[in-house]
Amino acid sequence: MRTYLDAGGRAPVHPVAREAFLAALDDGWADPRRVHAEGRRARLLLDAARETFAEALGARTAEVHLTPGHTASLHAAVAATTRARRRVGTRVVLPAVERAAVIAAARAAGEAVVVGVDRAGRVDLDAWRAAVGATTALAVLQHANGEVGTRQPVAEAHAHALAARVPLLVDAGASVGHVDVGADWDVLAADPPDWGGVPGVGVLAVRARVRTAPVGPEDEDPWAPGGVSVPAAVAGAAALRAVLAERAAPDPRAALVARIRERVAATVPDVEVVGDPDHRLPHVVTFSCLYVDGEALLGALDRRGFAVGSGSACTSSSLEPSHVLAAMGVLTHGNVRIALPRNVTAEQVDAFLAVLPEVVAEVRGAVGAGGL
Amino acid sequence: MSGASGPVGPVGPEGPAPSGEVVDARGLRCPAPVIRLARAAKDAAPGAVVTVWWTDPAARHDIPAWARMRGHEVLDTVPLEEPAAGDAAHGPAWATRVRLAG
Missing domain, CATH: 3.90.1150.10 (Aspartate Aminotransferase, domain 1)
Structure with a gap:
């Protein structure tokens, strides 16, 4: 008998997600960008999934983008927000314990300004606040660290970022589905396979007030060139509804x-x-x-x-x-x-x-x- | 984040820094450098300075963590000059000096 204790970022698929995934293979296999009945049916399923994500995150449906996965979400979020603010500066302020994908994206997009943490992994908030200023393109603070479990002071960080008029990216990949992530963010990334969804989709919420300038070749959907997996999106939404309903x-x-x-x-x-x-x-x-x-x-x-x-x-x-x-x-x-x-x-x-x-x-x- | 502590400058195997025992853990992967260092520390007198030469990147973090858990004190970490050309198969080598708890 096996005991699985490594569910971070890839939890066992929730039974409700499995069911929804299989149903979406039957009903949502078509390309949702096509206008015939089959395409429209897939489009309806995809829109319903986005509505579910929006409701769970406290965002508007139009603010929720689907991506090929959590790493892609983080790469795109850093690149697109930083590029939109290149006249302000290229500095991306982030603690040293962010996910490797965030650190790599910050280095690729501009100048990564890395802030230290204490022995528990909590960001040095004073240093972080001191670094987020007039020439900062993007401020980053994870909701909680998925490796050690430490939660970060996102409310205090967001209050400072708002006052400094710098957008705050919150990686909530280890938190959504497990704890309430609140509203202290401008851009927020959530990771469906972490809460029992099927791999192949990521969720990126971008507040309407945040300017973005997608990087990369032009595509109808800059957040997911070529489109996303409708069954994976449907499964992720079904799993999120289920885990939030079950949450004690x-x-x-x-x-x-x-x-x-x-x-x-x-x-x-x-x-x-x-x-x-x-x-x-x-x-x-x-x-x-x-x-x-x-x-x-x-x-x-x-x-x-x-x-x-x-x-x-x-x-x-x-x-x-x-x-x-x-x-x-x-x-x-x-x-x-x-x-x-x-x-x-x-x-x-x-x-x-x-x-x-x-x-x-x-x-x-x-x-x-x-x-x- | 992970910078060397203390004065930085090349130190040869015969150089000024090492006093007391030297543990050569170059080429060893974690946790072997810390285990070698702990063995030397066990046999050394309280308050003695033990120097460890290492190449494994994890040792940069794990030697100070071990010292903290054991109540020892890391004095410094400096680049180590290779004694002979051709010994650099494991990347740059470092020397860390630890003063044992007294």
């Missing part, structure tokens, strides 16, 4: 995250549980184990039936560890990143907590690092 307060996963944070610190020697202990997402938790090879740890857990993520360098294709852990100044090796899926049970979490100490000891022992 408090999220039962918050208690499980608190339990993981407490038990891991108590039962695994030389471990660092990272991220803000209180101001955090209800389903994400991360810790690093001293003297542990992250790849070996993931493999050992996988063999015991547990799928988890990691920000350690040896689990990535590059030699570089997670830039988020590095910016926080916490241990990058031996890292375990957990994002609890919606239907996780307390028994599954307890089973994971029961095997973890012996697995860590085993991996440490294999390199002769026990007792150091």
Whole structure:
């Protein structure tokens, strides 16, 4: 029996999304840009999906754009807002813990002004505010960090950005579907596969007051050249409706995250549980184990039936560890990143907590690092 | 974010910085440099300075994190001159000095 604890950015497909996806293959397979009955039927499904996203995000339907995916949303959002303000400047202000796609897009679009974070991963708000000024093209602040779960002070940041007349991009890819993201944004990106949608679509909301100048060859839909997958959009909207309807307060996963944070610190020697202990997402938790090879740890857990993520360098294709852990100044090796899926049970979490100490000891022992 | 701390300037293996033991962890991937350093620290006297040579990018973050968790103090991190040409297969090498908890 498998236990999936790596739902960040790619949760198991929600049953409602699966059903909606299959129905949309039957009814919405046609190209929604064509004017015949089949095309119009697909168009209706797509428009209904956008309405659902708009309602959930507190936006107008016309403000919601669909993209090929979350990375594409972030790339396009940074590029199009920065280009529209090139007479003001090309500086993009962002904390060091933004998603890699945002940092790369900022560097491609102009001058990335990177602001530090504290040990918990929370942006240095004073430095961020000081950097967002007259020559800033775009201000960026994620709603919460998907690697460590720490929530960011978006309300304070947005108040400053509004006063400075600089648009604020909020990456809410780890938050939407899990917590209320509020209205403190000018551009907001949400990630359907993160809440149980089907991969192949992203959601980008751009307030009507924000000027954008799409980059790239001309296309009927500059946010998704060639159009988006209608079934994926329909599935993402259906999943969002379902998870918002099912959402309980408090999220039962918050208690499980608190339990993981407490038990891991108590039962695994030389471990660092990272991220803000209180101001955090209800389903994400991360810790690093001293003297542990992250790849070996993931493999050992996988063999015991547990799928988890990691920000350690040896689990990535590059030699570089997670830039988020590095910016926080916490241990990058031996890292375990957990994002609890919606239907996780307390028994599954307890089973994971029961095997973890012996697995860590085993991996440490294999390199002769026990007792150091 | 991840800049070297302390004075920056090349230091040779025979140069002025290292005092006490030197751990050569060049070419080793995480978490091996920290494990080697911890082994040396275990055998060294309290308050001693241990120097570690490393090339793995993760060591830049993990040596200070280890020192913080153990109560040691990172004195500085400086570029390390390769002792001989042709040893640079693992990219630039660095030397980090750690003063052990007393």
